[in-house]
Amino acid sequence: xxxxxxxxxxxxxxxxxxxxxxxxxxxxxxxxxxxxxxxxxxxxxxxxxxxxxxxxxxxxxxxxxxxxxxxxxxxxxxxxxxxxxxxxxxxxxxxxxxxxxxxxxxxxxxxxxxxxxxxxxxxxxxxxxxxxxxxxxxxxxxxxxxxxxxxxxxxxxxxxxxxxxxxxxxxxxxxxxxxxxxxxxxxxxxxxxxxxxxxxxxxxxxxxxxxxxxxxxxxxxxxxxxxxxxxxxxxxxxxxxxxxxxxxxxxxxxxxxxxxxxxxxxxxxxxxxxxxxxxxxxxxxxxxxxxxxxxxxxxxxxxxxxxxxxxxxxxxxxxxxxxxxx
Ligand SMILES: Nc1ncnc2c1ncn2[C@@H]1O[C@H](COP(=O)(O)OP(=O)(O)OP(=O)(O)O)[C@@H](O)[C@H]1O
Numbered sequence: 001x002x003x004x005x006x007x008x009x010x011x012x013x014x015x016x017x018x019x020x021x022x023x024x025x026x027x028x029x030x031x032x033x034x035x036x037x038x039x040x041x042x043x044x045x046x047x048x049x050x051x052x053x054x055x056x057x058x059x060x061x062x063x064x065x066x067x068x069x070x071x072x073x074x075x076x077x078x079x080x081x082x083x084x085x086x087x088x089x090x091x092x093x094x095x096x097x098x099x100x101x102x103x104x105x106x107x108x109x110x111x112x113x114x115x116x117x118x119x120x121x122x123x124x125x126x127x128x129x130x131x132x133x134x135x136x137x138x139x140x141x142x143x144x145x146x147x148x149x150x151x152x153x154x155x156x157x158x159x160x161x162x163x164x165x166x167x168x169x170x171x172x173x174x175x176x177x178x179x180x181x182x183x184x185x186x187x188x189x190x191x192x193x194x195x196x197x198x199x200x201x202x203x204x205x206x207x208x209x210x211x212x213x214x215x216x217x218x219x220x221x222x223x224x225x226x227x228x229x230x231x232x233x234x235x236x237x238x239x240x241x242x243x244x245x246x247x248x249x250x251x252x253x254x255x256x257x258x259x260x261x262x263x264x265x266x267x268x269x270x271x272x273x274x275x276x277x278x279x280x281x282x283x284x285x286x287x288x289x290x291x292x293x294x295x296x297x298x299x300x301x302x303x304x305x306x307x308x309x310x311x312x313x314x315x316x317x318x319x320x321x322x323x324x325x326x
Pocket of ligand 1: 029030033035053054056057059060061096
C-alpha cells in the first residue's frame with residue numbers, strides 16, 4: 001500500500017543507509033488509539049531498541065513495520081520496500097507469542113520456519129542441526145518440541161527465525177521467558193548478528209537490555225514516541241550528578257552548593273553546574289569543606305527514560321522488569 005506519499009517524501013540520500021524508515025504511523029483498534037504518530041529510523045546494521053511499558057504500542061508498531069497489519073496513516077519503508085511483504089524473505093521475526101508444533105523434532109521445526117521464508121526444507125533442517133550444535137543444544141536436535149524446556153524451545157524458535165539468514169531481524173520482547181544465563185547468551189547472539197551486518201530491531205520493557213545493546217532507541221509511551229535517537233544523546237539530556245562527601249557538615253563552603261542539592265546520609269548529591277566542576281571545587285577548598293570524596297556520575301538510560309517518558313511509564317517498566325504486576 002502506498003501510504004500518504006504525498007505527505008512525506010523520503011530523502012533518497014538518507015534512505016540509502018536506513019533498514020527501516022517510518023514516519024507518522026497511526027493505528028486504531030475499535031476506538032483504541034494503539035499507535036499515534038510513530039517515527040522510527042533504523043540504520044542498516046544497527047541494533048535498535050523500542051523501549052516502553054506494557055500496552056505502549058510496541059507490538060503494534062512492529063507489526064506495521066512487518067506488514068502484518070497496515071497503518072491507518074503514515075509512511076513506512078523496510079529494506080527499500082514500501083510494502084514490507086515484498087521483502088518478507090529477507091526478514092526474520094520472533095513474535096511475542098511463542099509457539100512451535102509440539103510433535104516436530106527441534107531441527108525439523110527450524111527447517112519448517114525457514115521454509116516459511118523461502119528456504120528449501122532440507123537446507124533448513126541441515127542448518128537447524130548446525131545452529132543447534134553451535135548454540136549448545138546439539139543434544140536436543142532429535143528431541144520433539146514437547147520434550148524441551150520452555151527456555152530451550154524458545155531458543156529453537158529463535159534459531160528458526162535466523163535460519164534463512166535474514167538481513168533484518170525483528171524480535172518482540174526476546175528476553176522475556178529466558179533465565180539470566182540465556183538472556184546473556186541472547187545478548188551475545190544479537191551482537192554477533194550485528195557484527196555480520198544484520199540489522200536487529202527489538203522491543204523490550206527492560207531498560208538495561210537496551211542500554212547494553214543499542215546505539216539507537218525509540219522510547220514509546222501511550223502510542224507516541226517522545227524520543228528517538230541515540231542512547232548517548234538521551235543520557236546527555238540529563239546533567240551528570242555530583243556526589244560529594246565532606247569531613248565537615250556545615251561551614252561557609254555550603255553556599256557553594258547548588259539550590260537543588262540533596263543530602264543522603266554522609267553524601268551531598270546535585271547536578272553538575274553548567275560552569276563545570278573547577279569553580280565549585282575552588283569554592284569548596286577555599287571554604288574549607290574538607291573533601292573526603294567527590295565523583296561525577298553520568299546519567300544512565302533509566303534516568304533519561306524517567307525524564308523523557310515520565311515517572312509513571314518508568315515505574316511500569318521497573319515493575320515489569322521485576323516480574324511484579326505494574
Ligand atoms: N488486535 C487488537 N485489538 C484491539 N486492541 C488492540 C489490539 N492490539 C493491540 N491493542 C491495544 O493497543 C494498545 C497497544 O498494544 P501493543 O500490544 O502494541 O502494546 P505493547 O507495547 O506491545 O505492549 P505489551 O508489551 O503488553 O505487548 C493496547 O491498548 C492494546 O490493548
